[in-house]
Structure formats: structure tokens, C-alpha cells
Amino acid sequence: MGEDSLLLDNQVCFALYAASRAMTAAYQPLLEPLGLTYPQYLVLLVLWETDGIRVSQIGERLHLDSGTLTPLLKRLETQGVIERRRSAGDERVVEVHLTAAGKRLRKAAAEIPKALLCKTGGPAEDLVRLQKTVRKLTQNLLDSRKESNP
Numbered sequence: 001m002g003e004d005s006l007l008l009d010n011q012v013c014f015a016l017y018a019a020s021r022a023m024t025a026a027y028q029p030l031l032e033p034l035g036l037t038y039p040q041y042l043v044l045l046v047l048w049e050t051d052g053i054r055v056s057q058i059g060e061r062l063h064l065d066s067g068t069l070t071p072l073l074k075r076l077e078t079q080g081v082i083e084r085r086r087s088a089g090d091e092r093v094v095e096v097h098l099t100a101a102g103k104r105l106r107k108a109a110a111e112i113p114k115a116l117l118c119k120t121g122g123p124a125e126d127l128v129r130l131q132k133t134v135r136k137l138t139q140n141l142l143d144s145r146k147e148s149n150p
Contacts, residue, residue, distance in 0.1 A: 026119045030112050047098050048106045055094045
């Protein structure tokens with residue numbers, strides 16, 4: 001590997017980090033009219049798939065701990081987009097539900113994926129392949145972390 005292995009431009013981690021920052025920045029002008037930040041949008045994507053799920057399930061889907069997720073949920077609740085409720089079956093469990101305003105936001109956000117695709121400048125097939133590759137990388141890294149911390 002040699003000294004070239006320590007060049008910044010040879011680091012996969014930096015390429016992913018820079019791409020993540022650029023992607024988040026690309027979303028910002030699309031989400032601003034909706035009054036959402038990128039992390040809030042991610043929470044809503046999860047809830048638009050499955051309304052009324054546990055906070056812990058949202059955290060698992062987004063790879064976020066409760067210290068990061070709780071403030072996001074509080075802000076969304078303050079905006080009137082979600083409601084957090086104790087589960088009827090288990091008072092220890094908190095479920096997150098979309099309000100009518102949160103459901104309306106889905107319709108308002110419907111064009112965001114297409115607008116973002118235009119910003120990438122590439123064909124959708126390239127992004128699908130990239131998504132699969134990055135998901136595989138993520139899973140491999142998560143699996144290796146579990147193996148080293150049994």
C-alpha cells in the first residue's frame with residue numbers, strides 16, 4: 001500500500017464523507033420550503049412508510065441513537081408534524097404518529113426525489129448501483145463491528 005495509502009484523495013472514507021455532505025447540501029434548498037432539515041426529512045421518510053412505529057425502530061432504520069433522535073422528534077412535534085404517544089400495550093414504549101400536517105407534507109415532498117436526481121447529473125441506474133454498493137459496505141462495516149465487539 002505504501003505512502004499513497006495515506007493520501008486524502010485515496011481514502012474511501014473521505015470520498016463517502018464528502019459525498020454525504022454534498023448530498024445533504026443538495027437537499028437543503030428542496031426541503032427549505034417545507035420547513036424541514038435533512039435529518040427531519042429522513043425521519044418523515046420512515047414514518048411515511050410506517051406510521052405509528054416505536055422511537056427505537058426509527059433509530060434503528062436511521063442508525064441514530066436516542067440522544068440524536070429525541071431532539072429531532074421534539075422539533076417535529078413542536079412543528080405539529082408528528083405526535084409521540086405512549087403505547088397502549090406497554091407504557092415504556094413511545095410510538096411516533098404523523099399528524100394531518102405530517103401526512104400533507106408527504107404530498108408536498110413528492111417531487112423531491114426527482115429534483116435530486118436531476119441535480120446528480122447521472123442516470124438513475126447509476127444511482128441504484130451506487131446505493132446497493134454503499135448499502136453492502138455499510139452492512140459489512142456493521143457486521144465487522146459486531147464481530148469485534150461480541
